[in-house]
Amino acid sequence: MKILVTNHWLKKLGGSETFTYAMVAELKRLGHEVDVLTFQPGLVSDRIQDDFGVPILSEVKSTYELILANHHTCVRAAFNHGPIIQTCHGTVPKLEQPSAFADAYVAISEEVKLHLSKIDKEYQASVILNGIDCNRFKPVKPINKSVKRVLSLAHDDMFNLDLLYHFEKLGIQFFSLNKFKNPVWNVEDQINEADLVISLGRGAYESMACGRPVLVMDKRPYQGAMADGLVNSLNVDELIKTNLSGRACRMTNFKLVIDSAIASYNRSLGNWCRTYALENLNIKNQIQQYLELWKRLSM
Template sequence: MNILMALSQLEVTGAEVYATQVGDRLTQRGHQVFYVSDTLNCPHKGQHFSLRFNKRSLPRRVWHVLYLIYLILRYKIQLVHAHSRASGWSSYIACKLTNTPMVTSVHGRQPVHRSRKKFHALGYHAVAVCENIAQQIIRDLGVPSEQVSVVRNGVDSQQFSPLPAANNDKPIIQIIGRLTGPKGELVYQLLKQCIDLDANQVQVISGSKVEPRFAEFENKVEFCGYSDNIRSTISQADLVIGAGRVAMEALLCQKPVFAVGEAKSVGLINLDNLPTALESNFGDIALEGKTELDIDYESVANQLKRAIVSASVSDELVTNIKAEYDLDEVCKKLLNVYQSAYVYTKKREIPIIMYHRVINDDSQHGVYGTYVTEERLEEHFQTIKAMGLTPITFKELAKIGLEHRFDHGKRYIILTFDDGYQDNYDLLLPLLKKYQFKAVIYAVSGTDHNQWDASHPTKPDQRFELMSPETMRDIDRSGFVEIGGHTLNHPKLAELSEPEQQHQIEQNKKDLESLLGRELTTFAYPYGNHSQQTKQLAKQAGYAYTVATDSGPIGLHQDLQQIRRIVMFPSTTKFGLWRKIRGNYTYRKAINKNN
């Protein structure tokens, strides 16, 4: 996808570090990432465009919106990820006007006033970096809970491996953070009231300009400026004081952290208070919006004295931090949000269409009408080609990567044929070769004909032959077909016992894999019939993609064990096909059904 990260800051912030690290990891995964912000000081791989979001007059905001629209159109942006209120407001308007998906990472508490409640401008989804922010957005701004989730700051844990304990004659305390705003006031009060500047060597690591009020500490405190290598900087520290990213990065280096932020003091981080630290982003975000005036600096001073003596970081604590903040896991969660934002904003998903038999003789109609004529199927193929869609298999989708199915310039479709009839070999395969299309055939392996229909007690169908093992092997080797599992003899799985379901799914998979000499990727529930237990059994059997019929979420990525398909009927014309596969059919049908 083409992704635009929108930020507003005049100095290095945690949001900037977060956005650039996530952006670089997304770039590694094959996405194209752009940035637009006032400044951008962190190293980054994508192109950066300068825009003065912090200039907020009405003419400026109009310019911001127009410039963002230009960027979206010029660089084919498919999703905007905002990281601040200033950039988010303008991005929201630009995305609305261009129908571009938008999500917002919320790094701090949001202001609460009437206009903000009515126009929160967070886009499709708000990603809060901690629980307290998520609760505040829901409670104070009235954002629906389903539009808010917690995705923590991502940290590349490989860059922050454990460091040995410092061996200093005089303890070194490092305070890391901005010297402006509430954080600047916090640093001032820590130096003024909480730290024994004679007994400890204090270093302040910050990219902010040192304000005149800090002059009284210049002979006792070392103001070291900005560091672009925190791991190297903190290697000499006995104790790190900070919040947000500072805390998590120091802990990953196994450096003791005294977490105190803009809202509260958590204290020396350990396994017992880690949950509280996570909820507040290590003290930066209080649940009820408390300010630094609520910090008991006398208590902080006493805690700091004890922390300097007893500070340590256990291996288990480091493991827990990695589990919460690992950059790859954070990116996976964000990509899941991105995909949902795209599907529900664009109202579009890859069409997956379902056929059964292909016939060229009226006598083969059968009772249930599960067929399409060879002539009609060729009309469908012509329409698919005219629409610029590329038919792929699930095996190819796995190779492309599910997250890349919406990449700019790509339009995919998946053609599926259930049961594995002989006519798929006789009539479908030649058409696939003619149009250079790919298809997925879901094969039954325990019978040689449509026994489930032919033996129906009240409405029997005529017999239609399935492919023989040899024919199935040949069609699989053609390079135009992927074979998937479809049980032994086509039962309604949810009506069977768990052992019976497991046998139907797993034995069918073993039969086909033994025949074809390769692992199967995908499975289809007969009749679309399944339960939660059935889904679990299919996943347990090793199927990455399991298709249903007219059920499942709109987004393919939302449940890979219940993927929606669009049914093709004998009467589906070229226009009917176009209407079903142009992208928004599944969305419209699901929404209408829910209403």
């Protein structure tokens, strides 16, 4: 099948950017003919082109059997070139808002689905969780019985300094990666060096796929500092509704959150994280959900 995948920008690392990479990888593995549209090429589009031989387009000239679009700007550019499924990854960013030119909508969480329906009852979305390449993001070494090393994928430098101070007091090694300051493509290698990962959203999902327990916590400009705590089988159904964002529990006493996570840490939690990712976050399963949605559109 001839498929167009779009993302407004692919110039640097980010959630929708790495989602696009994973989506293209799986579609190519299935044998589909894939093109990619982006208005701002760069690091991620270069990887897509080099790794999969996929053409990177700045405008749409051909017709496609299916268009998998991130961002309303791309939906508008691809209109009349094939059936469009728009994926909305958030509620706040302007680019993530739904376009009337799409034929169907996917929300990456129940929170986003509710947001779309509040904008207009016509924007009825299917929920498909973020897809992770579980062959790339996988455990390569076991975690320790107790927390020895913590990785933070948080974006805020002062927040990471506060975390460093707290974990050093606990005698736990701490290191951080800020994709805006020190981006690392093979982040899975760093994740696999940790016993516990602090992150939100897609970074949390990738860490779970690597069999790492995840402490959902960060400070972001659009929501401030907040946490959901340590992800486990008892709370995941509720936390996943807001994309492991911190907005489910909105906890702000970070000392209490960290101490509780360390006390609750168990090596078996890593195995549960991996199993959950394989069953609920695997890009192989998520792409099949997109293709099923396309079949329903075609009927």
